[in-house]
Amino acid sequence: MSLSSSMQRDLLGARRAFAIAQLELRRLRLALALKRFNPSQPRAPAGSPNGGQWVGEGGDGEARVEAVNWPARRSGGARVVGGRTLTTSPYQETLLATTEAHATALVREVQRRDPNWRPRPSISESVEGEILANQAIALQATARLQELRAQEPVCRPIGQTSPLATGARSDGTYTVPPSEFRELLVAVTPGSQVVPSSAGYLGQWYRQPDGSIFGVRWSERYGVTLDVIRSNNPLVPNGHKVHQK
Known part of the structure; x- marks a missing residue:
């Protein structure tokens, strides 16, 4: 009708x-x-169960862990x-x-x-x-x-995106120009959902529709970096990462 x-x-x-x-x-x-972000906020000491996470003062004066993983x-x-x-x-x-x-x-x-x-x-x-x-x-x-009655773009699986699609690297690290890195993010972000990251990860994780998970974090040496957290492609093992030159 x-x-x-x-x-x-x-x-x-x-x-x-x-x-x-x-x-x-x-x-x-x-x-x-x-508002919650505070770069001077202390972190739990290394070696503790929550080492590296930010802490705040609880009502009893004891430190409590905040649900924030960004680096202090x-x-x-x-x-x-x-x-x-x-x-x-x-x-x-x-x-x-x-x-x-x-x-x-x-x-x-x-x-x-x-x-x-x-x-x-x-x-x-x-x-x-x-x-x-x-x-x-x-x-x-x-x-x-x-x-336009058109569908939103669908993300490309992590293992099918350049440079990861070129095959596994022995050290699991790829370094690409910023323009190629931006295109990588454009390819993997549509339709990806934010998911909780591990306590030690200094960034955010995203899950693709096929269940693969990648993380985006800040590296002081390389800038924004992409990590393969969970891959459904045997040619791209978990733990591989893509830096910028």
Whole structure:
């Protein structure tokens, strides 16, 4: 049954409202996460069951472990935002990389069907604003795909993505140019879901639809790094990683 013009407008309006609500929810979650982020917060001592994790003061004055795995007292990178160079934390760098990759994948899928479509631009004055801008672009692209009655892009399995698809390395480490690394994230992020990471992992894990799990973390030497946590491809064993040159 075809819908009348007014019903189609109402449906599109409802989809846009839902997309806006999703963006606001993500903004609130990000604000909460950043509020909890404290680079000077102490960590549990090495050798303890929770060694390396951040700790906070409990009501009884004893240290308690927080559910945060981002590294304390470590430097991140730097980004130019609104004409200013801003320092970034490891947490922010990983979010910037993954949200940008997800938005890129969605925009490309829209433009395969509607080459003239462009997301509405936004002006950011902070690193958090850049992350939210990436999420807003992803929501706009998702809404446009719904209007086009098209499916969202499907991620490529870890073992089928360059450079991992070239075969196993004896040391399990690949080093690629930043442009190739970005394309790797674009390939593996669509449809991947955030899952809890292990206590010692200084980053975030993502599970692909086939059950494979990869992690994205910050390396002081190499920047944002991808780790193969669980692979369903025998040619790409668990523990392999991809750095940037």
